[in-house]
Amino acid sequence: MRLLFLGDVVGRAGRDAVSERLPGLVRDYRFDFVVVNGENASHGKGLTEPHFNELRAAGADVVTLGDHAFDQRDTQSFIAREPTLLRPVNMAQGAPGRGANLIEGRNGHRVLVINALGRVFMPPIDDPFRAVEAAIAACPLGEQADAVVVDFHTEATSEIQGMGFFLDGRASLVVGTHTHIPTADHRILKGGTALVADAGMCGDFDSIIGVEPDEPLNRFLTGIPQGRFTPAEGEATLCGVAIETDATSGLAVRVSPVRIGGTLAQALPAL
């Protein structure tokens, strides 16, 4: 099967790019399943219900979150009734919603999607490795699940690579999110797990990780806040990773980065 993962959607620019481009991508590349990280979709902070519905309507089978999961107040209520919206699995016990779920895609494939938060350069949280391992043990790849996708939301690329090697042979794709900067290390590990340290964002790259540069730059220079962070609203680049899996094992046989439109669109350099 063919899976598409899109990194953190940032603000209106990111949402518009997903709405405009995702339906055509699904059609042209025959994606069976799409996961989109939506933790910054609503003005850069969290995800409202209308914006969640927007991402779903564009073709996201599952929407994942991260450290901004509950920045919008209403998320606590609507996440409970949305099986296709996932917050990090290793949040405190009793957190609203769920961190992993087996979802059937448009062509009948069953995909286990897991969202987890890392611990390196991140606020304290439960062990993501054991939490993800428990979710996979309850729904193993090649048995209940035709594919397993882990969105590991954290700052350090080493921690994400650690998760990749930890799950090698047990997940179809381990992909990092959170830094908003796409990495160029996409590969398939020896056991058959596709790994990429960060998917990058769906947002305007004429910015500092999706934010208009003036205020973040001011804070780097002076340490004194002068205003709010404002999502940049120029044309977004759609960033992510696509994989193809083996029909029997569910492991990856191909992996490819995705960067479409905007400042970071991929193109051959002029020779």
Ligand SMILES: [Fe+2]
């Ligand atoms: Fe984040």
Ligand SMILES: [Fe+2]
């Ligand atoms: Fe983010």
